[in-house]
Amino acid sequence: MGKVTGFLEYERIEEGYEPVEKRLKSYKEFVIGLTPEQAKVQGARCMDCGTPFCNNGCPVNNIIPDFNDLVYHQDWQNAITVLHSTNNFPEFTGRICPAPCEAACVANINGDAIGIKSIEHAIIDRAWAEGWVTPQPAKVKTGKKVAIVGAGPAGLAAAQQLARVGHEVTVFEKNDKVGGLLRYGIPDFKLDKGHIDRRVKQLEAEGIKFRTNVVVGEWPKGSKVTNWAKETVSAESLKAEFDAVLLTGGSEQSRDLPIPGRELSGIHFAMELLPQQNKVNHGGKVKDAIRADGKHVIVIGGGDTGSDCVGTSNRHGAASVTQFEVMPQPPEQENKPLVWPYWPLKLRTSSSHEEGCVREFAISTKEFVGKDGKVTGLKTVHVEFKDGKLVEIPGTEKEYKADLVLLAMGFVNPVASVLDSFGVAKDARGNIKATTEIDGGYRTSVDKVFAAGDMRRGQSLVVWAIREGRQAARAVDEFLMGSTTLPR
Structure with missing residues (x-):
């Protein structure tokens, strides 16, 4: 490495945040990235560890020591070349990935991990600013046509890989804009x-066609999707028109909480609130939009989606925000x-938690x-593990005031009728x-139909979606051509 003793000489530098009072007034990104000099110092901390566990800790197997070293030597252009060799969209992962690579960092064994995510963020932002991210259209066309269903990160990564080896790629998306969860799930203040828009321009310049507002297959009757989609395309027509079909949609069935009182108004899935807010942020009109203004909000679910609900509710001006997690509070270290x-x-305490939130652990809603x-509250009880099961603790019953309840307990599976x-x-x-x-990876039980992502x-x-999209693209290319030059 460029600085063999760097990990002994320099401390980890965290990316900064704008003050809470400022960032709560808008939905803009508020992370303050590393300066070139700070990134160089972080790159210098990368150890000559011999076995870089970070590579395997990263789902897309980013070649982390190499780009760290290149940043240390201020060779930013080669750094983005190395980064793009494994990751199609580092501007997404550099912002929203939880960084499992840093958990696997050798320096993390008895100290602080290298700021890998912040270095990735700095590389891709520098690359866009310098004009180094350009379309790479295929020089030779294969004449093969591929349909991709779902324009989220898995579908976009697969589309780019397949287009670059010469296939004619069409991406079908049920929403009005490309991006999937990136567009209508993750809040603007995080991404x-x-x-997304500038990546879409690059993909279009590489020959990829996007068809939005198109529902593929059969959606459940009464679904909101079918109310505004402009076109429906059958699965059979796709299989007939294209040489291969790749299904890359999301896991969109939210986990419900079927307890007494579930029918009350004011109880919503997280994925009702978050897409609405993103649409409104960009000039869209939403009838009867969910609002948290002046309300006591309870978010049920302690993961990232729940955290996004916390941040969004605070930006609405909620009177209070409380987040429930059924599991016990984990250790701080x-x-x-x-x-x-x-x-x-x-x-793990997110930026949204720091903006104002009471967190309750080991609690179950009864x-x-x-x-x-209309919902006015909910009855709860604390729980504990006993004989491998969560059981209620007598005497811990409590009622919480709530004007708005957001269910953020994860997703169970894709829309069954589409499959x-x-x-x-x-x-x-x-x-x-x-x-x-x-051999035969990502193939479904149906001829020439593949699947990847959620x-x-x-x-x-x-980051897992990007990995699966890339690997599925390799499988599709090999199926169509008999061999492939795409990386696995």
């Missing part, structure tokens, strides 16, 4: 949608000798209560059944 290099269980058909319209086999969890083996693996991270 500005301009980052993980047991590194026990868990390294794997993703540790520890208490009943929603209301008046005149059924393609006739693909499903696994026990309701996802598409397809392996990741090198539709195949279930609810997961954006």
